[in-house]
Amino acid sequence: MFKNIIAPVQTWLLARGQCVGCGMPLKKGKIDKKSNDQAKIACKCGRIFIHNLKDKTYRRALFDEV
Numbered sequence: 491m492f493k494n495i496i497a498p499v500q501t502w503l504l505a506r507g508q509c510v511g512c513g514m515p516l517k518k519g520k521i522d523k524k525s526n527d528q529a530k531i532a533c534k535c536g537r538i539f540i541h542n543l544k545d546k547t548y549r550r551a552l553f554d555e556v
């Protein structure tokens with residue numbers, strides 16, 4: 491039940507470029523790896539995100555990307 495409430499909040503935070511765990515702006519996160527079209531960003535709370543450099547969106551990293 492909680493997932494149904496939390497998911498939209500996470501989507502909203504990511505759309506604003508903020509970590510879904512601690513709310514930190516992801517542009518302040520540590521860039522782990524960078525390629526032509528995406529960057530892997532590690533937040534200080536340990537969550538990993540993928541920043542799509544083309545459409546400037548963020549998403550949670552998949553398990554095989556961590």
Ligand SMILES: [Zn+2]
Binds near residue numbers: 512513514533
């Ligand atoms: Zn965080």
